[in-house]
Amino acid sequence: MLAATALAVVRLHSLFAIVMLFGIYSLLSACIFVVLDAVDVAFTEAAVGAGISTMLILGTLVITGHHEKNPKHGPWLPLIVVIVTGAVLIWGTLDMPIFGAADNPVHQHVAPRYIEQSPQEIGLPNMVTSVLGSYRGYDTMGEVIVVFAALVGVLSLIGITEGKSPKRQYTSDDKPPRPVLQVMAKLLIPYIFLFGLYVQFHGDFGPGGGFQAGVIFASAIILYTLTFGLDDAYELVSPSVLRPLAAIGVLIYGGTGVVTLLLGGNFLNYSVLADDPVHGQHYGILAIEFGIGLTVATVMMLIFYAFISRGEKRGNEV
Amino acid sequence: MFAATCLALLAIMAIALVRAFMGPSVYDRILAVNMFGTKTVLFLAAFGFLTGRPDFLDIALVYALINFIGIIAVLRFVETVTHTGTGADD
Amino acid sequence: MSSYLRFLVAGLIGFWLLLSGYWDNPLLLTLGAFSIALxxxxxxxxxRHYPLKSVTRMLFRLPAYGSxxxxEVIKTTLDVTKCVWMPSRxxxxxxxxxxxxTQKTRVGKTIYANSITLTPGTVSVRFEAGGHLLVHxxxxxxxxxxxxxxxxxxxTAMEKQ
Amino acid sequence: MELILDVLSWILLMGGAFFGITGAIGTLRFPDFYSRVHAGSVTDTLCALMIIGGLILQAGFTLVTVKLIMVLAFLWYTSPAASHALVRAAHHMGVPPVLLPKPDARSKTREGSSSKP
Known part of the structure; x- marks a missing residue:
């Protein structure tokens, strides 16, 4: 099914239909991750792949128009390149050990240590969180900074026009109000917020964590924007509040590292945060997860705002 | 029992996929995607039981949420872009 | 604090406790309180922007209506099923x-429209002027x-004060 | 007792699967967009209810049940909103519905009369 979806994506010319098929593609790959028992990856794929990326691509389409430009040259050159690359990749995988074999290098080097010792060293039921937050603290910090850098890029390229536009008066002809959706969204949104926070703080215990929580939280705001309009969303959470918050999120992450340094440990070694190293690890992970969640949520909202307001500037009503 | 349910759900997803490919209008595709999404949610729930790890349910909830918001977003987008068009695909 | 908000907070607390399942972890309970407050x-x-009136009362009547x-949903589903499998008969x-x-409030109208959509075989299209609903x-x-x-x-009976 | 529960959840799960496939076939078979929505809503409502009901019977009184109920409630809450938004958008954009007369006389006139008020 994955392959069929990918083929259809290539065949179609309406960019819009392609976006939706991408959504299906993400859902499918997330299913596969679940089947492979990679729950956290599936969680992220569901939230980021199916949700946010679809919406952001849509936002881009609003800006650029929704039909593929006619290609300037024939399809043969890219096709050859793709086939050659694919062949090289497949040739490369021939060297790899059989999928799932017990003696894969992956299973022999770090994984046993993670699996066997993380319960004692960190004491969290969800191993993935331990690995991401503690053993691989540097990598994750890099990711957060990448997200932040993406925000900086988008803001400097597109920028957010804050509600300077005159309040539009909707006539029933121009844009009928959407009463059903507004009532339902209004009743639903608080629970989405709370669900996002739940995912945020239970990342230690089950699948979840800062990245996913940030996306869920942002999606609640996006739902609000979609049903009530951009101006109201600005009033609820204005971009000028969000911008410093995004930076603060990164600072919380880095600051946790600095605190551990000051307390005499290594950078991002949380064991020194409390008397008991296990508790220290717990608090440290909680803190950085909070930083991640804050950054991801605010960055997602800001990028969404940027795209939407850009679309509005072009005269499209979003 | 759960395996049979999962298989049936996969079959439904496949049919929805056919509808998504066939179109013909944008709305048919969105309908198919929506159906696909809800079936994914059910599939995840059933699969959690199949493997004896029902903690997949959080993911199922997130899916349901993302699916809903995605559909709303897509609809808003269609209303925006095809404002002058006929609403038909291509 | 309006009655809706009070009701909402109660709902949120219940939602958190049921989601979390960790009822004796003080750290998580603190975080939960923080989340609910936020x-x-x-x-x-x-x-403040979009006040909804008289929601609470209707929510209490929802279970009876829901059953x-x-x-209705089961009955109409069987109808649609027949149409799918035996299109000639x-x-x-x-x-x-x-x-x-005949509903007065927005919430009542929404419940009605959604009930129509929820029962297979009918779907509400849009609100028309003069308290009418376009249905397919x-x-x-x-x-x-x-x-x-x-x-x-x-x-409409659910709306009554 | 165990056996009864198992049989019941078998029935529920298979019933859910049956209604789901019914709806899916319906989306393939029905002539126009609006009638496909009806078929789709079959899969969203009763199919979801029965499958989740079957799973609940297996889970017993645990937090898993609570989460299953949440999933169901969320699906039932959002699916009408989604279909309504879908139909409303289609109608707003002027997708013509295929309207057929009530077949009293078994007339097979399949005219797509696009009567839009």
Whole structure:
């Protein structure tokens, strides 16, 4: 099914239909991750792949128009390149050990240590969180900074026009109000917020964590924007509040590292945060997860705002 | 029992996929995607039981949420872009 | 603090406890309290813009209505199922028509429209002027059922103070 | 007792699967967009209810049940909103519905009369 979806994506010319098929593609790959028992990856794929990326691509389409430009040259050159690359990749995988074999290098080097010792060293039921937050603290910090850098890029390229536009008066002809959706969204949104926070703080215990929580939280705001309009969303959470918050999120992450340094440990070694190293690890992970969640949520909202307001500037009503 | 349910759900997803490919209008595709999404949610729930790890349910909830918001977003987008068009695909 | 907000906070607390399942971890309970406070703050800001009246009372009446609706859903599902598997014996006759709507509040109208959509075979299209609802039905029979107004009067009864 | 529960959840799960496939076939078979929505809503409502009901019977009184109920409630809450938004958008954009007369006389006139009020 994955392959069929990918083929259809290539065949179609309406960019819009392609976006939706991408959504299906993400859902499918997330299913596969679940089947492979990679729950956290599936969680992220569901939230980021199916949700946010679809919406952001849509936002881009609003800006650029929704039909593929006619290609300037024939399809043969890219096709050859793709086939050659694919062949090289497949040739490369021939060297790899059989999928799932017990003696894969992956299973022999770090994984046993993670699996066997993380319960004692960190004491969290969800191993993935331990690995991401503690053993691989540097990598994750890099990711957060990448997200932040993406925000900086988008803001400097597109920028957010804050509600300077005159309040539009909707006539029933121009844009009928959407009463059903507004009532339902209004009743639903608080629970989405709370669900996002739940995912945020239970990342230690089950699948979840800062990245996913940030996306869920942002999606609640996006739902609000979609049903009530951009101006109201600005009033609820204005971009000028969000911008410093995004930076603060990164600072919380880095600051946790600095605190551990000051307390005499290594950078991002949380064991020194409390008397008991296990508790220290717990608090440290909680803190950085909070930083991640804050950054991801605010960055997602800001990028969404940027795209939407850009679309509005072009005269499209979003 | 759960395996049979999962298989049936996969079959439904496949049919929805056919509808998504066939179109013909944008709305048919969105309908198919929506159906696909809800079936994914059910599939995840059933699969959690199949493997004896029902903690997949959080993911199922997130899916349901993302699916809903995605559909709303897509609809808003269609209303925006095809404002002058006929609403038909291509 | 309006009654809706009070109700919302109670709902949120229940939601958190059920989601979390860790009822004896003080750290998580603190974080939960923090989360609920944040959520309630955001919700109250939305509430200030779009106040909804008399929601609480209707929510209490929802279970009784819901069980009635469930039976309706099962009945109509069987109808649609027949149309799918035996199209020659049960042909479809798609209809588009307006149905009167007697609800006063926005929430009541929303519940009615959603109930129509939830029962297979009928789907509400849009609100028309003058308290009417444009409905698309799969068969002319289901449209007639809807026009008989049983569902409409039940939803309206929920609105009563 | 165990056996009864198992049989019940078998029935529920298979019933859910049956209704789901019914709806899916319906989306393939029905002539126009609006009638496909009806078929889709079959899969969203009763199919979801029965499958989740079957799973609940297996889970017993645990937090898993609570989460299953949440999933169901969320699906039932959002699916009408989604279909309504879908139909409303289609109608707003002027997608013509195929309207057929009530077949009293078994007339097979399949005219797509696009009567839009």
């Amino acid at each position: 959520t309630a703050y955001l919700a109250s800001r939305i509430e 009635w609706l469930l039976i 049960y042909p479809i006759s798609p209809t588009l028509d307006v149905v009167p709507m 039905a799969l068969t002319a029979d289901s449209m007639d059922d809807l026009k008989a107004g049983v569902m409409d009067s039940r939803v």
